[in-house]
Amino acid sequence: MAFETPYEALIGLRYTAAKKPGGGNRFISFISLISMLGLGLGVAALIVVLSVMNGFQKELRTRILGVASHVQVMGDEGELIGWPGIVERVAGHPRVLAGAPYVQQQAMLSLAGQVKGVVVRGILPGEEEKVADFARHMKAGRLEDLQPGEFGIILGSELAYALRAYPGDKVTLIAPQGMVTPAAVLPRMKQFTVVGIFEVGMFEYDSGLGLVRLEDAQKLYQMGEAVSGVRLKLDDLFAAPQVVRELAGSLPPGLRLTDWTKSHANFFRAVQIEKNMMFLILLLIVAVAAFNIVSTLVMTVQDKRADIAILRTLGASPGSVMAIFVIQGTLIGAIGLLLGVAGGVALALNVETVVPFIERVFGIQFLAKDVYYISDLPSDLHWSDVWIIGATSFALTVLATLYPSWRASRTNPAEALRYE
Structure with missing residues (x-):
């Protein structure tokens, strides 16, 4: 039919x-x-x-998580001692791919009359590449150019442009922690050599972040062997809140954990x-x-x-x-x-x-x-x-x-x- x-x-x-x-x-x-x-x-x-x-x-x-971290482990007092042991303990979690220590502090950068505020992050290049994507965003230089004791610094592209800084230039870093002298409290200053420039494509980081060697940052801010914290990379970034809850019960007291959903929730x-x-x-x-x-x-x-x-x-x-x-x-x-x-x-x-x-x-x-x-x-x-x-x-x-x-x-x- x-x-x-x-x-x-x-x-x-x-x-x-x-x-x-x-x-x-x-x-x-x-x-x-x-x-x-x-x-x-x-x-x-x-x-x-x-x-x-x-x-x-x-x-x-x-872009945020390429520069920030999925999870951060920090000390209650702002300093974390014995970071290798912490990294070893969190590495046992099945979702943790890598961990890297960091030192993060505020500073001022000065060059040829130009002054800009900056967040200074001390890193270990070999470890940092496991938790962040700086390597593929380098416009000049490499992370490996940050050598201990040489006081090199890698600047964000917008920050370098504002300071008119190029690889090889000397910039003066002014730390907020002062040196007490009989005359007055003087700011701590140190010359750093620009060894690289990165551009992640996010203005907040490109205009206000500088990378230095971890040992140089510890020396500058008088932290000894302590670090600000440990940054973790996970196999699934959306599992970060659950991983934080699970790690909180296995780590020793006196540590504070936070994840990207809280630090960048807005x-x-x-x-x-x-x-x-x-x-x-x-x-x-x-x-x-x-x-x-x-x-x-x-x-x-x-x-x-x-x-x-x-x-x-x-x-x-x-x-x-x-x-x-x-x-x-x-x-x-x-x-x-x-x-x-x-x-x-x-x-x-x-x-x-x-x-x-x-x-x-x-x-x-x-x-x-x-x-x-x-x-x-x-x-x-x-x-x-x-x-x-x-x-x-x-x-x-x-x-x-x-x-x-x-x-x-x-x-x-x-x-x-x-x-x-």
Whole structure:
């Protein structure tokens, strides 16, 4: 038995396109086209914006944790003694990949009249490469150029630019801890040689972080054999809170543990809240576009009153009449939805190409390096977001067709044909 298309579907498809040149149907078809494009534009905007917000989350996580750490083990008094034993103990945890000691203090850097505040981090290059990604972000020099006793320093690119410092230059580091003399308390100063420059692409670190050798930092800040703490790298960064809880019970008292979800929580919480709010705001735009279909169907019902009356007199049930206009409205929404998904996915996958092109053509910059943490517009398309957007938009479209379709099914044939 051959499959036959229900007549409701055939009539609904026919009503979607205008057939009378210059007639009322042509105007209704134009309104249908506007409804399709409006829905498609709203869906595309929603996909692109959510992809960009996902990109920001990914970039923040990558750049922050490329310089920071998944977990930090610190002493209650700000100093940790016997760090090799701590690293050995935490290395027994199955999720801990590596550990590295560090010294972190505040200082001022001076060169040729330029003075900048800086966070000084003392590291062991061989160990640091196991927990951070500095090596692949080096613009000049290498981490291995930090040799004990030579007092070398590696600067962030923006910090080096502000100081007009280049590899080989001598910068004066002024430590906040003073030296007590009979005359006064004098700041402790030491000349460091710039041996490298890094750029992680995050302004906070590029403009305010300097790397020195661990032994040099201990000597400068009079810490002896103590360090500020130990940085840990995990096999799964999202397991950091659980690892902290598990390590807290196995380490000796007097230690404080923290993870990236606490030390950088504001960044990720702000992005997540903004992503949720942007989803709701843009979903309202999609809803407005979807409910434009209501006006399209209302005008179609008014224009097709005589046709509806004839269908009713030929035996069509109210449910069949309602199905005709539900199919018409759903078709309009489905076409707009497909256009929006296709356009949104295409743009989301090429944002990193399209945005620089627009910046070059119009001579503008969307994200200035000195204002935003991330100066490039990233994009990370999640197909789960596309499915959610598509399903939600389609549901709104179907919902928008119900009332005008119900009104069409309530048309009285005698009233509709009275003046025909």
